Amino acid sequence: MEAPFVSTHRFPWVLLVAGVICLAAGSWLGLFVVPAEHYMGDVQRIMYVHVPTAWTWMVVVLFSLGSAISFLFMNDLKWDTRMEAGLEIGSLLAFLLCCQGAIWAKPTWGVWWDWDPRLTSTAVLLFAFLGILALRKFVDDPTRRAIWSAVATIIASIDLPIVYFSVKWWNSLHQQQSSPETVASTFHLPLRLNAIGILLVVIALLALRSRVAGYRLREQLAEPPSFITSEPTGELA
Amino acid sequence: MARRYGPRWALSGLTLDLPAATAVMLAGKNGAGKSTLLRILATAIKPDRGTASIDGFDVVRDREDVRKITALLAHQTYLYESLTARENLAVVADHLRRPRTRVGPALEQVGLASRADDPVAEFSAGMRKRLSFARLLLQEPRLALLDEPYGALDPPGFDLVDEVIASLRRGGATVVMATHHWERAAHICDSAVVLDEGRLIWQGAAADSLAHEPRWAS
Amino acid sequence: MSADVKVLVAPRDTTPNALTAALRKELLLQWRTRGQLMAVFVFGAAALLLFSFAIGPSAVALRTFSAGFLWLGLLLSSTLTLAESFHIETEHNALEGLLLLPADARALYYAKAIANWLQLTLLGAALVPIMVVLYDAGTSRLPLLLAVIALGAAGLSAPGTLYAAMTARLQAKQTLLPLLLFPLIVPALLAAVKATSLVILGDPMGELRSWLGLLAAFDLIYWSLCGLLYGRVIDS
Numbered sequence: 001m002e003a004p005f006v007s008t009h010r011f012p013w014v015l016l017v018a019g020v021i022c023l024a025a026g027s028w029l030g031l032f033v034v035p036a037e038h039y040m041g042d043v044q045r046i047m048y049v050h051v052p053t054a055w056t057w058m059v060v061v062l063f064s065l066g067s068a069i070s071f072l073f074m075n076d077l078k079w080d081t082r083m084e085a086g087l088e089i090g091s092l093l094a095f096l097l098c099c100q101g102a103i104w105a106k107p108t109w110g111v112w113w114d115w116d117p118r119l120t121s122t123a124v125l126l127f128a129f130l131g132i133l134a135l136r137k138f139v140d141d142p143t144r145r146a147i148w149s150a151v152a153t154i155i156a157s158i159d160l161p162i163v164y165f166s167v168k169w170w171n172s173l174h175q176q177q178s179s180p181e182t183v184a185s186t187f188h189l190p191l192r193l194n195a196i197g198i199l200l201v202v203i204a205l206l207a208l209r210s211r212v213a214g215y216r217l218r219e220q221l222a223e224p225p226s227f228i229t230s231e232p233t234g235e236l237a
Numbered sequence: 238m239a240r241r242y243g244p245r246w247a248l249s250g251l252t253l254d255l256p257a258a259t260a261v262m263l264a265g266k267n268g269a270g271k272s273t274l275l276r277i278l279a280t281a282i283k284p285d286r287g288t289a290s291i292d293g294f295d296v297v298r299d300r301e302d303v304r305k306i307t308a309l310l311a312h313q314t315y316l317y318e319s320l321t322a323r324e325n326l327a328v329v330a331d332h333l334r335r336p337r338t339r340v341g342p343a344l345e346q347v348g349l350a351s352r353a354d355d356p357v358a359e360f361s362a363g364m365r366k367r368l369s370f371a372r373l374l375l376q377e378p379r380l381a382l383l384d385e386p387y388g389a390l391d392p393p394g395f396d397l398v399d400e401v402i403a404s405l406r407r408g409g410a411t412v413v414m415a416t417h418h419w420e421r422a423a424h425i426c427d428s429a430v431v432l433d434e435g436r437l438i439w440q441g442a443a444a445d446s447l448a449h450e451p452r453w454a455s
Numbered sequence: 456m457s458a459d460v461k462v463l464v465a466p467r468d469t470t471p472n473a474l475t476a477a478l479r480k481e482l483l484l485q486w487r488t489r490g491q492l493m494a495v496f497v498f499g500a501a502a503l504l505l506f507s508f509a510i511g512p513s514a515v516a517l518r519t520f521s522a523g524f525l526w527l528g529l530l531l532s533s534t535l536t537l538a539e540s541f542h543i544e545t546e547h548n549a550l551e552g553l554l555l556l557p558a559d560a561r562a563l564y565y566a567k568a569i570a571n572w573l574q575l576t577l578l579g580a581a582l583v584p585i586m587v588v589l590y591d592a593g594t595s596r597l598p599l600l601l602a603v604i605a606l607g608a609a610g611l612s613a614p615g616t617l618y619a620a621m622t623a624r625l626q627a628k629q630t631l632l633p634l635l636l637f638p639l640i641v642p643a644l645l646a647a648v649k650a651t652s653l654v655i656l657g658d659p660m661g662e663l664r665s666w667l668g669l670l671a672a673f674d675l676i677y678w679s680l681c682g683l684l685y686g687r688v689i690d691s
């Protein structure tokens with residue numbers, strides 16, 4: 001397979017800076033300006049990071065799935081670089097979500113893990129993505145690595161809704177527990193700022209990370225020694 | 238046509254035309270690219286650059302059609318250890334949609350009729366090679382690709398190989414054989430192709446090849 | 456008027472189609488290697504024994520969690536049987552030999568998945584008496600229990616066969632197969648454990664149906680999806 005094209009324009013850096021600014025503004029508002037929520041108190045403030053992270057994570061998972069499908073149809077390794085970025089950043093976001101969920105759960109319910117369907121399915125997909133990243137480490141041939149991880153990513157992504165529903169059903173037998181929810185409209189501004197901020201940062205990271213993957217592939221798939229078509233020196237009998 | 242394994246190009250810049258119903262000898266040092274070429278022709282692997290066509294069928298686009306008319310005798314035997322010789326061939330016959338009655342004669346042709354019902358796990362390397370030949374014969378290919386056919390065989394085995402090649406040719410098949418047994422192959426093949434480091438460096442009548450590159454003669 | 460009449464008498468087609476050919480091979484291979492299945496059964500039984508030690512002598516606890524233990528034991532055993540089912544294909548590259556005949560990749564997948572499914576169902580059924588004895592988890596509804604085991608085993612077998620094919624030739628195959636498979640089969644595991652539990656401990660609210668439904672849906676999705684993707688996976 002041909003080495004992928006890697007773009008070099010500066011736009012991702014612009015997005016990164018813009019994203020960090022939004023995130024800083026939104027977090028400052030959420031942590032210091034907006035009043036504490038009526039029932040849950042200051043603990044609820046984690047929602048300002050948790051909810052945007054969750055939205056962005058879903059986007060990254062869909063992006064990974066889309067890249068995997070695109071690669072299988074178009075056989076262009078640039079989709080593999082995008083998928084690799086999606087897998088890594090998706091794993092990172094999933095890990096952050098689980099941490100945020102645990103941080104919220106401990107003061108609220110007294111336990112670190114409350115088997116909330118959303119968090120549990122996030123954890124399952126985290127492990128699935130980590131498994132695919134591990135698989136990539138052990139396959140040397142770039143084409144085979146790309147095909148196999150694309151297949152595994154499709155299978156894992158399609159599994160996500162099924163996991164969610166099965167945990168939801170399983171949970172419905174136990175007491176209802178939930179993770180932080182958005183409540184009144186006064187909280188919308190920091191939430192939106194953070195949502196935009198995290199999204200911009202993640203888009204930038206995806207672009208930059210897939211460039212790194214692209215450069216690595218280009219190195220691995222370097223051009224051959226110059227082709228010499230040899231002239232036959234004898235007649236074929 | 239070109240093919241790489243990671244950073245190493247096993248075949249680069251190979252252009253070749255092979256006429257039908259001949260026996261072609263593929264020679265060259267280890268690592269010259271002979272196995273890679275055979276495997277590309279058998280559609281076991283895809284070329285990274287360029288393509289090959291067999292009887293008008295392209296090895297990448299018309300893979301299934303190429304597979305129907307080619308058969309590969311590879312380094313690996315394609316056998317199941319826990320099955321008997323007969324059972325291994327029966328599996329092949331089933332997948333080829335051919336009746337199992339063909340298995341017996343194939344075993345006889347390679348001299349394994351007496352060991353037909355022994356598990357392959359008990360077979361020596363030479364016997365496994367013979368079984369691989371029987372497997373190839375079952376496929377009735379129009380293009381037979383043999384990778385080191387003489388390997389692991391004893392002198393009676395060498396004669397068997399020559400007989401099999403002769404019977405394939407009688408049936409109108411083309412035989413391409415990669416081998417180090419230069420002299421023997423030169424006697425039964427019509428033409429020779431010599432590769433070195435993935436490039437074609439000589440092509441001509443098999444008899445002439447001996448004179449041309451004597452340092453490779455075994 | 457004379458005409459050249461060519462009558463083609465086709466011989467009676469006694470040759471099998473692609474799936475049958477592949478299935479015959481799989482079942483024959485399984486029969487030949489049945490000794491290994493015995494060893495895996497012992498492994499599974501040992502696992503069940505260890506689980507009971509982890510819980511301790513509380514009869515109530517053992518009985519409550521018996522379904523979970525059974526499926527965990529079966530899941531762990533499956534990594535052995537699934538890996539082995541491809542070891543024989545890669546030993547002498549027999550899988551490539553079949554593909555070059557040419558053989559239909561999809562038929563090869565489904566035959567292997569069916570064979571693995573049968574093996575896991577058999578294993579599960581064999582572990583039931585162990586479960587009954589160790590955890591006092593008997594039930595009179597044996598056919599239903601076997602049906603649940605069969606449905607759950609199907610959920611393990613479809614993705615398991617695909618991933619076993621992928622990892623068969625890799626250095627880290629023993630770690631990678633469970634690593635890839637386990638997160639994936641969480642829904643099947645949950646549903647199978649729940650359904651088995653309901654059969655053993657009773658089903659006062661009639662939930663068994665919905666869990667079996669989930670399991671069946673999972674099986675359907677994965678048997679189709681994995682069959683579709685298998686061709687690309689075993690391509691060189």
